[in-house]
Amino acid sequence: MTRFPAALSASILCSIAVAMLWGGNIGALYPLLEVSLRGKSVQQWIADDIAEGEAKQRVITAELEDADASLTPIRREQLQAEFKSLQHAIDTKMRLRPYAELLPNDPFQTVALFVALLLATTALKNLFIVGNLVSTSWVVQRTTLDLQNQYTQRVLGLDLASYDRFGTSQLVTHFTESIEHVSRGLQVLLGASVREPLKILSCAIGASLISWRLMLFTLIVTPPTALLISALNRRVRRSLKAHVSDSVHLNRLIFQSVISLPTVQAYGMEREMEKEVDLAGVDRMRRSVKISLWIALTKPVTELAGILAIGATLVIGAYLVLNQQTHLFGIQLTEQPLTIPSMLVFFAMMVGMSDPARKLTDIYSNLQIGIAAADRVAEVLNEPSRLTVPNQPAADETVIDQPPIAPVVRTPGNIEYRAVSFRYCEDQPVLDEIELTIRAGETVCIVGENGCGKSTLGKLLLRFYDPNHGSVFIDGVDIKTLDAKQVRRSISMVSQSPAIIEDTVAANIRFGSPNATDDQVIAAAKMARAEEFILNLDQTYESEVGFDGNRLSGGQKQRIALARAFLRDPSILILDEATNQIDQHSEQLIYDALRDFISDRTCIFVSHRPEAFKLCDRIIVMKNGRVVSSGDAETLRETCTTFQKLFHGQPDNSPEIASDNLSDRAAA
Incomplete structure (x- = not known):
């Protein structure tokens, strides 16, 4: 967001303007009420108030100077405070008098003018609201776009171990759903969560100008209300995190159903898949209802607190005005007795505070949703790469003018696996101390039972994963010292x-x-x-x-x-069971193409197809994560029991394993 200071500043300035006009419009009721209730012009009202204040000061001065009056220290202090308050009011009206001269002398014309000004400032306030919404929306949408791009870049850069941990459905759910919730949260954060508290502050300042003690007294219900809402919001946030997991599970089932549709229909599993999706949907619905309950409870709490504060204002204000008192239960609330217009404006200010406070309930609920979603997105963005490169800048460091990775020039393609061990899970070892050399320009075929680690060798070579122990070398360079993209370019x-x-x-x-x-x-x-x-x-x-x-x-x-x-x-070509699921004609065409292509580059087949053997210089046999033998097909058929079991039952000439097509290079 700091990348867009102009739009962000415009949004904040518009919020401040809206808040000032919100409180100003309510404050404008005071002179309007004074003029309309007393039937005087503003100039006459100010002059009479100044004269009345000066008369009261003379009375107070006489009482303080009366030698015969037995004034207690408390009474003397009260009179001095009242004199000081009157002087402050007189000074304020004296400063306003020159501006009042610009207004009409007729009371009705004055009321009409104030109403016109009220309409104009309301229109201006709405203009600022539009400006706030537009500028906020621009910042939010640009920020969301940047977040989507950053998220996409991070997902595409995940190592496969992290990808396996998150899963496709979770990654897609965060992009389609979580980031949308983050966007809505940002809209609230930069818009209403700035604008509404400023409106409350504007009205609070206006009310405090009339009587800050009375305002604090009527807001005594605010702290317990805030604590209760905070407790409800914590429950909302916990439930929202679980709700995201429910969405991920539901999306996972939907993806699985769509991707596996032919199989689902072929085996008549439509009803069973429907039930699973329905159960996941029911769990998600129940969680949503629970979240709605917690959010709904915050509304009556806020509304009740607002009504309580307004009701207290009305009762206390009525007592002070009707009895012309400044104290309640021995506590001083005002410096001077309140007039009816000032009390009505104070009441209006309290109402003006309650409306934004009520809206804050929805604001904070949306913020909680956005925060919960942001936490889940951050899990992906902050996922550390397991494919580290020495001396490479950390993921959170900004690299200025970093040159792009240059295309890799064709290299010989010599491959070495040195004491390589690897496991996808702690309790499932896949490769165990593999020692294997594939010479530049050599074509090899890797065979073995399912799960013996054949395909894993190719994944390590592409640096989808790094070995748990040992190293993989290409042309004498440990690929862990290279960027994964650079490795894959060859x-x-x-x-x-x-x-x-x-x-x-x-x-x-x-x-x-x-x-x-x-x-x-x-x-x-x-x-x-x-x-x-x-x-x-x-x-x-x-x-x-x-x-x-x-x-x-x-x-x-x-x-x-x-x-x-x-x-x-490429320097190196990997074919991982590339012809297992195609027709014989297509397979033959592919092998014909490969025969012309692999003559001057390193090629690795992972295949049990006899046609692949014809193209290979050497066959590598694996079992339980180890290389157990290496050689041509004819030799292995005679010497390697694992190879014999893999191809047991095939006629001796079925692969047409012509020894003239195979090399005797045997050492692994």
Whole structure:
């Protein structure tokens, strides 16, 4: 918000102007009532008040100078205070007299003038209210936009461990719901929460000018009311935090239902999923009702306190005016007996304080909602990265003129895993002291049972995670000393389920290489054997692929993903089960494309497909997070029991494991 000082200053200045005009309009009732009730002009009213005050001073002076009068110290002190108060009132009216001469001499014309001024200042007040709302809205919307951008940047920069901890539904819920609550809270914070207290302060100042003692006496109910509302707000805030969790759970179920819709319908689980969503919705509804209860309780508390203060003002004021007293129960409340007009204005000031005080209930309720939402958003924004780089500035430090990461020049692509151990959870080790070297330009295939850590090797290489122990080296450099983005610029990856964005074919191929030319995109598509189906689409490369590529087949999506990987011209290519879910024709096209592409770069297959073995120089066998063997398929079939179990039952020539296509390079 401090980035927009002009708009923020305009918002605050408009709030101050509204508050001053709010109290000023009420204060203007005093001369209006005096003129209308007494039938005098303002000039005559001021002159009579000055004369009356001076007459009272003469009486007091005579009583103080009367030698025969037996004045007690208390009585003498009261007379001196009253004389001083009268002198202050006379001095004030003397200062106002020159300005009063500018007003009409006729009482009716004076009333008409004050009414016109009241209408004009009310219109001006409303103009300032509009200015306050517009400037506040501008600041809030710009701040919200910055928060959304910062949140998006932080989410996209999360390491996968943090992403796994939060989950998709929670991250999306905070963006769509929590940030919206933060925005509303900011709107209240910069708008009504500034404007309404200033209106209360304006009326409090006006009331204190009439009698500050009487004002404090009638506001005796304020402290206990504030304590009660504070207790209710604490309950609201606790409930709101739980409500956000309920929303996350509900959204998680909805996402799961939509994403898994074909499976849900195929297995007839519609009713069961409906029940789960309904139960989550009921829990969220109950929490919302509970929050509404706590918020609703603050309204009658505030209203009752306001009515109590106004009622006390009316009763006490009536007693003081009707009996022309300055004390109540021996406590001095006014320096002089109050007149009916002054008491009516004092009462109006108290009413003017009660209306903003009542609005503050809703204001603080919305603030509590915004604060609770901000706490949840802050959890993501303050999530520390586990992928630290030595000597890199902290996340909260501002880096001025930091140069962008330069594109990585093609490197040899030599890979080393040195004593690498890793676990996703403390009680679930995945890799155990892995020692593995993949030479530059070598093509390897990693095989093993599910859960043995095959895919994890690729994730560590991409620096989605850092090892718990040990290090991963690329061309002799520990990747923990490099920025993760820099590491990934030299690597392309094609997974089993490639991410396809809702855009054109060309945009999906260019994804990750935004500066690629159309010719380069077409060349990558041809190399990936994708052009054969692209040219048959209605708009060829400009054809929309739909959400998650739902207008394409599995094989077509994989070939687009392969073209995307080729376009980056990486030093290292990772294919993680890239052909497991596609037809044989598409698989053969992909392997043909790979055969031409991997000749001068390091390639890692994670696959059990026989066709992949033909392209590999070496097969690496893993079991229980360790490398247990390495070599060509024919040798492993004879010497490695793990490999034998994995491919038991396949005909000896099923993979057509021709030894001339395999290298004897065996050492891991």
